[in-house]
Amino acid sequence: MDYFHFDDAQAVEPQRPWTRRRFSKPKRWSEAAITCAMWVGFAVVMLPWISIIATVVVRGSKAFYIDYLTTDMLVNSSDDPLNAGGVGHAIVGSLIMVTLAALIAVPLGIITAVYIVEIKGRFAKAVRFFTQAMSGVPSIVAGLFIYSMVVIGITHKYNAIAGSMALSILMLPTVTRTAEEVLKVVPRELRDASYALGASQFRTTVSVVLPNVRSGLVTAAVLGVARVAGETAPLLLTSQYFVKFSTDLFKNPMASLPTYIFGNLGVGSDNAVSRAWGGSLVLIVLIVLLSTLARLIGGRTRRSR
Amino acid sequence: MSQPTTGLATRGLHAWFDKHHALADVSIHFPENTVTGLIGPSGCGKSTFLRLLNRMHEFIPKSAMAGEVLFNGEDIYGADVDPTEIRKRIGMVFQKPNPFPSMTIGENVVAGLKLAKVKTSNKDDLIEECLTRAGLWKEVGSRLKAPASSLSGGQQQRLCIARALALKPEVLLMDEPCSALDPGSTLRVEETIEQLSENMTIVIVTHNMQQAARVSDYCAFFLSGGGPGRLIEADETSKIFSSPQDSRTADYVQGRFG
Ligand SMILES: Nc1ncnc2c1ncn2[C@@H]1O[C@H](COP(=O)(O)OP(=O)(O)OP(=O)(O)O)[C@@H](O)[C@H]1O
Ligand SMILES: [Mg+2]
Numbered sequence: 001m002d003y004f005h006f007d008d009a010q011a012v013e014p015q016r017p018w019t020r021r022r023f024s025k026p027k028r029w030s031e032a033a034i035t036c037a038m039w040v041g042f043a044v045v046m047l048p049w050i051s052i053i054a055t056v057v058v059r060g061s062k063a064f065y066i067d068y069l070t071t072d073m074l075v076n077s078s079d080d081p082l083n084a085g086g087v088g089h090a091i092v093g094s095l096i097m098v099t100l101a102a103l104i105a106v107p108l109g110i111i112t113a114v115y116i117v118e119i120k121g122r123f124a125k126a127v128r129f130f131t132q133a134m135s136g137v138p139s140i141v142a143g144l145f146i147y148s149m150v151v152i153g154i155t156h157k158y159n160a161i162a163g164s165m166a167l168s169i170l171m172l173p174t175v176t177r178t179a180e181e182v183l184k185v186v187p188r189e190l191r192d193a194s195y196a197l198g199a200s201q202f203r204t205t206v207s208v209v210l211p212n213v214r215s216g217l218v219t220a221a222v223l224g225v226a227r228v229a230g231e232t233a234p235l236l237l238t239s240q241y242f243v244k245f246s247t248d249l250f251k252n253p254m255a256s257l258p259t260y261i262f263g264n265l266g267v268g269s270d271n272a273v274s275r276a277w278g279g280s281l282v283l284i285v286l287i288v289l290l291s292t293l294a295r296l297i298g299g300r301t302r303r304s305r
Numbered sequence: 306m307s308q309p310t311t312g313l314a315t316r317g318l319h320a321w322f323d324k325h326h327a328l329a330d331v332s333i334h335f336p337e338n339t340v341t342g343l344i345g346p347s348g349c350g351k352s353t354f355l356r357l358l359n360r361m362h363e364f365i366p367k368s369a370m371a372g373e374v375l376f377n378g379e380d381i382y383g384a385d386v387d388p389t390e391i392r393k394r395i396g397m398v399f400q401k402p403n404p405f406p407s408m409t410i411g412e413n414v415v416a417g418l419k420l421a422k423v424k425t426s427n428k429d430d431l432i433e434e435c436l437t438r439a440g441l442w443k444e445v446g447s448r449l450k451a452p453a454s455s456l457s458g459g460q461q462q463r464l465c466i467a468r469a470l471a472l473k474p475e476v477l478l479m480d481e482p483c484s485a486l487d488p489g490s491t492l493r494v495e496e497t498i499e500q501l502s503e504n505m506t507i508v509i510v511t512h513n514m515q516q517a518a519r520v521s522d523y524c525a526f527f528l529s530g531g532g533p534g535r536l537i538e539a540d541e542t543s544k545i546f547s548s549p550q551d552s553r554t555a556d557y558v559q560g561r562f563g
Contacts, residue, residue, distance in 0.1 A: 120366075189403040193465070196361060197472060198393030199420035207420055211407045 063278025073243040078272035090260035101167035109175030117183040135173030142169040143234030160254040163239030171224040182216030218298030232258035310378035312337040318372035329533035342517035345527035350534025359395040360388040396474035400481040402461035404453035411449035439467035459490025479509040
């Protein structure tokens with residue numbers, strides 16, 4: 001029966017097992033139209049994305065062979081057939097430089113956000129404005145700055161340290177602004193609880209506020225890494241490109257995925273272009289892997305919410 | 306007026322939020338090991354007053370105060386006083402339960418030790434003692450490692466009381482601690498207050514007249530009436546409820562306004 005009347009309450013036998021009812025909204029014409037429009041919009045937005053990914057996968061997979069990920073280009077040229085020489089040196093280089101950049105920019109960005117939101121220091125407004133301005137700096141300008149200050153000024157060589165510094169300049173505003181937003185939503189009650197127990201501001205920040213937003217800070221770091229992992233221009237001016245596996249941070253240039261892609265595209269032959277697509281595929285997979293890993297680390301030790 | 310050298314007392318206390326004068330000229334004495342209920346209509350400055358008593362008011366940007374708060378005869382706003390030290394000795398329980406969500410139940414109880422850098426010989430004993438005094442040990446003693454957010458609202462509030470007790474404060478300030486609680490939890494918190502008052506000075510804000518009558522030895526009635534909040538009268542609870550000096554107090558406790 002459809003409706004329940006109080007009159008025949010006695011007459012209704014309790015049903016066992018229960019029939020579980022799912023709730024569905026009554027369908028209306030306008031709602032259906034909105035839903036439909038939403039799906040169309042979603043498809044329009046997704047289409048370019050899917051086609052980019054599909055193109056990269058299809059064309060990039062041509063460059064893959066058994067040793068593609070583990071060899072460098074020391075004894076091969078870009079035009080060589082696609083069964084020799086690989087992208088390993090660029091993967092290692094990108095990992096090293098992005099990691100170093102994150103080691104500089106993530107702590108600095110979090111400290112800056114803490115200064116702006118928690119300490120509300122005298123220069124908080126100025127720092128905030130400066131950070132915002134920094135996020136508008138074109139990446140090639142960041143590269144040029146490090147090129148003139150570090151490569152020309154100090155090391156007199158293209159090297160990985162200069163590359164990492166250029167990347168960290170670009171990473172810093174992203175990390176700071178994300179961390180700032182994350183800290184802003186920490187409720188005042190939580191800080192009050194800590195202060196009322198006799199905690200200093202430093203203790204409150206370190207032991208209460210930051211642990212409470214750990215996953216948000218991981219997101220800030222991931223966004224920062226994603227922001228710079230594909231940057232090409234600043235690296236061309238600082239770490240340049242190198243054909244060989246290298247872990248030396250000071251003495252010689254270092255390969256990276258963006259400069260590997262750029263270099264191979266410049267050569268222009270069919271095989272070289274395939275290598276560029278291969279590098280693109282590796283870069284995309286790497287970014288996805290890194291974000292997933294960071295999410296797992298950030299989520300694992302979190303106990304609530 | 307001679308200066309009280311025990312318990313907590315205020316002299317000519319004022320509070321401002323930026324330009325807004327929220328509280329004016331409050332002088333009152335909370336004798337040692339008694340319970341005082343603060344009553345009055347919404348917005349009359351009870352919470353503001355309470356937060357002045359352990360120097361929490363100054364966390365609000367652009368706030369200001371004037372007057373003295375004498376704790377065992379010493380002004381806690383004195384130039385050489387460390388506010389964190391004061392907050393350790395004058396604990397506080399808030400209206401909304403606010404356990405640390407990223408910590409377990411056990412960690413929450415002893416969080417104050419870590420935050421205020423206090424040493425203890427045996428954490429487990431302290432956790433049990435505080436939870437017992439807060440009337441929560443029977444319910445959570447077996448799951449100290451569970452997250453604090455897994456507790457009910459009433460349990461969370463008693464956890465916050467236990468957390469405040471772990472620092473062994475001499476004074477406990479409570480801002481409407483039962484307003485979010487069910488009658489059962491309220492009763493247990495009131496029993497806790499009763500036991501604690503044997504060796505602790507308690508100041509409790511409440512909107513519940515029955516509760517004020519049940520738990521407090523003294524009552525203080527605040528009223529703002531358009532301007533800043535003022536202390537209208539303070540006396541033994543029985544007197545406030547049976548024969549108040551001020552007609553406005555009588556009106557309020559009999560539920561005629563506010
Ligand atoms: N953070 C703040 N900023 C500005 N004004 C405030 C702030 N907190 C309180 N006030 C003002 O101070 C006055 C006293 O507020 P308070 O919170 O102390 O009242 P209360 O007696 O605790 O009220 P309630 O019973 O509703 O909790 C009010 O006029 C309020 O608007
Ligand atoms: Mg209040």
